[in-house]
Amino acid sequence: MKRVEKVFAETSTVKTIFLSKDEEISAATPGQFLMVWIPGVDEIPMSISSKTPPGITFRKVGEATDALFKLKEGDLLGVRGPLGKGFRLEGKRILVVGGGVGVAPLFPLVEDASREGVEVHVIIGARTGGALVFAERMARLSSGLVVLTEDGSVGFRGMAGDFAEKLIREKSYDQIYACGPEGMLLKVFQVAEEVGVGVQIALERYMKCGIGICGSCGLGQYLVCKDGPIFDGNMLRRVLDEFGVFRRDSYGCKEKVER
Ligand SMILES: Cc1cc2nc3c(=O)[nH]c(=O)nc-3n(C[C@H](O)[C@H](O)[C@H](O)COP(=O)(O)OP(=O)(O)OC[C@H]3O[C@@H](n4cnc5c(N)ncnc54)[C@H](O)[C@@H]3O)c2cc1C
Ligand code: FES
Numbered sequence: 374m375k376r377v378e379k380v381f382a383e384t385s386t387v388k389t390i391f392l393s394k395d396e397e398i399s400a401a402t403p404g405q406f407l408m409v410w411i412p413g414v415d416e417i418p419m420s421i422s423s424k425t426p427p428g429i430t431f432r433k434v435g436e437a438t439d440a441l442f443k444l445k446e447g448d449l450l451g452v453r454g455p456l457g458k459g460f461r462l463e464g465k466r467i468l469v470v471g472g473g474v475g476v477a478p479l480f481p482l483v484e485d486a487s488r489e490g491v492e493v494h495v496i497i498g499a500r501t502g503g504a505l506v507f508a509e510r511m512a513r514l515s516s517g518l519v520v521l522t523e524d525g526s527v528g529f530r531g532m533a534g535d536f537a538e539k540l541i542r543e544k545s546y547d548q549i550y551a552c553g554p555e556g557m558l559l560k561v562f563q564v565a566e567e568v569g570v571g572v573q574i575a576l577e578r579y580m581k582c583g584i585g586i587c588g589s590c591g592l593g594q595y596l597v598c599k600d601g602p603i604f605d606g607n608m609l610r611r612v613l614d615e616f617g618v619f620r621r622d623s624y625g626c627k628e629k630v631e632r
Contacts, residue, residue, distance in 0.1 A: 374449040378426060383506045387474055388442055389422060389430040392450065398427040402459030403482035404575055404603040408583040410451030414440040418580045418598070420478030420552075421455060430477035430506065456583050457602050460573050464547020466492040469515070470537045470561055472553025473499055476507045478575060479552050487514040494540065495519070498533025498553070502526035534560040541568055548573065555630040559617030562609055572606050578620050591621065 375392040382388050392398075398407070401421050409429060410416040415437040422430040433442045444450070460482050467486060471479045476497050486493045495515040499505045501524045512518045520528030521536055529536070534557035541549060541564045551561045552575035565572035578590040578597040585599035593612035595601060600608070609616055619627045 375427070375452045377444050377446055377448045377450060379446060380444060383430060384504055386433045386504070387430060387506050388433075389428050389477070390441065390444060390450075391423065392427040392429075392452065394425075395427045395452070398452075398455055399425045401455035401481075403462075403485055404459035404478060404573075405455035405457050406478075406583075406602060407452050407454035408456065408580070409441070410453075411437055411440045412449070412451065416451070416453075418456075418577075418583060420575070420602075422477035422480055424481050424484075427452075430474060432474040453583060457598055458600065460550055460575075460603050461605075462486055462489065462491065463571060464491070466545070466547050467494070468537065468540060468544075468546045468549045469493060469495045470533055470549065470551040470553070470557070471495070471497050471507075472533045472557045473504065474506060475551075475553030475575070476511070479550060480507055480510060482550060483511060483514050492516045494544075494546075496521070496533050496536050496540070498522070498531075498536075498557070500524065502528075533557055537561050538564045541565060541570065546570055551575070555617050555620075562606070562616075566606060566610075572609075574604050574609065575602050576604055576616070577602065579623055581623075589621070589623070589625070592616070 379391040406418050406420045409419045417437045419429040422428050431438050493515045494517045495511045496519045498521045521531045549565045549572045558574050581587045581589045583598045585596050590597040
């Protein structure tokens with residue numbers, strides 16, 4: 374079990390929890406995730422948003438994330454991981470695109486890239502200014518940050534995916550990285566494919582075991598927990614009938630993905 378060392382409110386519905394020291398998490402590849410067990414409630418997948426100290430950043434959407442939201446310093450959490458395959462840092466000039474709480478798992482990637490002298494351009498999108506996360510942290514480490522909100526309350530009015538399309542077409546990047554609503558991810562993938570630039574995208578599917586046994590996170594020929602959650606263009610081209618179209622719920626039934 375890990376001790377909650379610090380709780381930080383990012384917005385009214387998003388928090389980051391920092392946990393006690395863990396050498397394996399400190400050595401994780403950006404994009405990897407943890408299975409987080411909230412005793413008496415559930416075990417759910419959460420991306421690593423901070424490696425040292427270990428941290429997860431989550432939006433309150435249901436029972437388990439509500440229970441996480443109520444945790445205080447000194448409470449205990451079960452943690453399995455780091456799990457899955459993370460991002461590969463490729464090239465000297467990259468574009469990182471995050472929507473909503475999807476920005477958080479991209480932060481360790483931006484930290485690594487900045488440490489290695491890679492030029493990192495970042496686009497962050499949210500519904501409204503009050504829902505923006507990690508903007509200041511990203512601004513400190515990136516070579517250029519663009520913030521967009523759907524209501525125009527902070528930054529430019531618009532969608533992160535549309536701005537990403539403009540930059541991908543106008544500038545020359547070695548690799549594009551994205552995490553957020555699946556409609557935005559599909560758009561980023563399609564533009565990157567058209568322009569012919571490499572892309573790595575973080576996907577979510579329903580997870581139970583997190584280690585490739587139960588089959589609940591299937592995406593075409595892949596298991597998201599084991600083969601992903603980071604998918605490159607070659608993998609995504611093989612699952613175009615599912616990516617951006619549907620996912621399976623806890624009963625294995627198809628549901629439309631969030632756009
Ligand atoms: C690899 C991965 C990394 C993730 N990282 C983050 C993160 O960093 N921050 C964050 O806020 N959320 C993250 N999520 C989503 C998070 O796991 C769900 O929001 C959470 O499980 C919801 O649980 P709940 O009981 O609060 O809500 P519920 O009411 O149970 O569910 C709300 C919605 O969350 C999704 N969900 C529920 N249970 C699971 C599950 N076991 N596996 C996958 N999706 C589920 C479903 O779409 C469901 O409709 C990640 C998901 C995956 C697969
Ligand atoms: S969650 Fe069980 S196989 Fe992926």
